[in-house]
Amino acid sequence: MGWLRPLLIVLVLLAGPITAHAQMVRWMDDQGRVHFCEGLDCVPERFRTTARPMALPTPPPAPEGRKDGPPSGVTKIPFQPGKPILVSAKVNGGGPVTLMLDTGADTTVINPLALWRLGISTWFAPRAEIRGATGTTSVDIVRVQSIEVGEAKAGPLIVVAHDIDFKDADGLLGRDFLNHFNVNIDTAGGVVTLSPR
Structure with missing residues (x-):
């Protein structure tokens, strides 16, 4: 005792x-x-x-001539007002994949098939249950070294591998990525700006 x-x-x-x-x-x-x-x-x-x-893996050392740190510039993402905001993203330097920007999602969600195309296996990934608006479902949890949208890069991150049925997207880009940046959504101008914090 x-x-x-x-x-x-x-x-x-x-x-x-x-x-x-x-x-x-x-x-x-x-x-x-x-x-x-x-x-x-x-x-x-x-x-x-x-x-x-959950322990995150240590990121690999930066290639020679490149210094890690905040992105050097600002990323602008155009979108059509009234429609979902779709972004082109690289995961672990590969891709692109198309993700729907979702400021309401805590965690980034990527379709397992899209991860497989990037060479990221979910075979031995831990399983978990998540609750959402449509109920509870079983998912895989995958660690990625980085997600990049233009100049905006964050990682390592833990993402959910789940077969979401979106017509034009491979998943959702959530706050686990977005919280690394100042995010400005200009609905009138149809542009999202990600700038270093």
Whole structure:
């Protein structure tokens, strides 16, 4: 019983950075289903002591002559007002894939077939259940080194691999990417501007 107090102290110390940085966490419910969400606040209170932060891989070193850091310029994405905002994106430097910009989505979602075309396997990816407007479904969780839209680049990121049925898009570009930038959506002018923070 003497080990419980130090364990709780460690969990409390871990909980601080998880909440502050909105890191992805993994937790299991009473039925043994694994869930993933962003930040400890999204985990029901009774499961928080067992929630674990997900470690992200260390990005590979930058090629010679290139310095990592914020993008040097501004990315402008034209769109037709009244229609979904579609962006051309590179994942891990490959692509492009077409993603629908979705400021309401916490996490980027990409069709498994599109990931496969990019050489990103979901074969051994962890499974999770997500809840959305249409109910609960099982998905794969995949780590990617980077997502790029024009000059805007962020990563590593954890994305959801899910077979969404969009006519013109391979998935959704969510806030996990967008929160790295200042986002300005000019609906009258039909342009989205992503600028470095």
